[in-house]
Amino acid sequence: MATIQWYPGHMAKARRQVTEALTKVDIIYEIVDARVPESSRNPLLDEIGQGKKRLLVLNKADLANPAATQGFIEYYQAQGLPAVAIDAQHTKGIQRIIAETHTVLADYIDRQKTKGVRNVLLRAMCVGVPNVGKSTILNRLAGRNIAQTGNTPGVTRAQQWIKTGEDISLLDTPGILWPKFEDPLVGKKLALTGGIKDTLFHADDVALFALETLVAQVPDEVKHLYRVTDADLQQDLPDLLMTMTARLGFKDDYDRTSWVIINDVRKGKLGRFTWDAVPQHA
Numbered sequence: 001m002a003t004i005q006w007y008p009g010h011m012a013k014a015r016r017q018v019t020e021a022l023t024k025v026d027i028i029y030e031i032v033d034a035r036v037p038e039s040s041r042n043p044l045l046d047e048i049g050q051g052k053k054r055l056l057v058l059n060k061a062d063l064a065n066p067a068a069t070q071g072f073i074e075y076y077q078a079q080g081l082p083a084v085a086i087d088a089q090h091t092k093g094i095q096r097i098i099a100e101t102h103t104v105l106a107d108y109i110d111r112q113k114t115k116g117v118r119n120v121l122l123r124a125m126c127v128g129v130p131n132v133g134k135s136t137i138l139n140r141l142a143g144r145n146i147a148q149t150g151n152t153p154g155v156t157r158a159q160q161w162i163k164t165g166e167d168i169s170l171l172d173t174p175g176i177l178w179p180k181f182e183d184p185l186v187g188k189k190l191a192l193t194g195g196i197k198d199t200l201f202h203a204d205d206v207a208l209f210a211l212e213t214l215v216a217q218v219p220d221e222v223k224h225l226y227r228v229t230d231a232d233l234q235q236d237l238p239d240l241l242m243t244m245t246a247r248l249g250f251k252d253d254y255d256r257t258s259w260v261i262i263n264d265v266r267k268g269k270l271g272r273f274t275w276d277a278v279p280q281h282a
């Protein structure tokens with residue numbers, strides 16, 4: 001998994017490198033995970049991206065709850081932050097990024113044309129926390145495999161511009177910022193969606209967090225996948241996890257059960273879930 005452990009030195013370096021790269025572009029593609037759009041943002045971008053046009057890209061929409069995704073898009077739009085939902089894995093919505101880029105940069109394009117520039121080139125870069133799909137998006141926009149799915153903080157190599165086949169040029173190396181790790185709830189959500197290195201959290205904590213929602217929202221899938229009954233679902237969650245462990249034949253290895261649950265959620269086996277709540281907005 002493309003995740004790393006972040007130390008202050010990494011963070012300072014990432015900040016410097018992303019800040020430097022941003023000076024070269026007209027628009028930032030801020031990539032987030034549609035299942036955790038708020039938890040997978042790095043607030044630093046508001047600071048270092050100030051004055052730059054930005055497009056928020058909610059990727060992995062194929063795994064998120066569609067109504068919640070729509071709610072988030074409306075919420076961001078209401079804040080004046082243009083946002084699109086895509087599924088880069090299956091090349092869905094890539095055209096939306098291109099169309100929205102033209103809308104967001106319409107004034108810039110007009111100004112360039114007034115100056116006599118015939119073929120206005122729009123310069124963009126992808127920025128986001130690890131594992132949200134930056135490299136996949138880059139490859140889809142480029143129409144070929146460019147980015148190694150990288151796991152190094154910041155922007156490491158000498159960058160090159162990639163033509164997308166449209167009038168957009170992209171920096172070939174995405175800007176990588178660190179995930180939020182102060183808030184334990186955010187940590188669990190990121191762990192559940194694969195945004196934090198698997199060795200950095202306790203699987204049972206994350207599985208119990210997931211189970212609370214799963215039992216409430218998809219009890220039938222839970223019963224079917226983990227061989228439990230309606231009566232079992234009445235138990236406290238830690239007891240339920242033990243019952244599942246026994247039913248799955250894992251003796252008392254509840255860590256193993258926890259990993260089964262986490263991986264099932266990551267694959268979307270129990271359905272499409274959004275783990276952040278859509279903020280209230282007018």
Ligand code: GDP
Pocket residue numbers: 002059060061062063086087088089090128129130131132133134135136137149150174
């Ligand atoms: P990066 O670290 O931000 O560059 O993320 P990657 O592009 O390496 O993607 C991380 C993982 O998410 C990979 O396993 C991708 O195949 C997967 N992925 C990327 N985009 C999508 C998407 O839209 N849907 C799904 N289901 N998986 C995706």
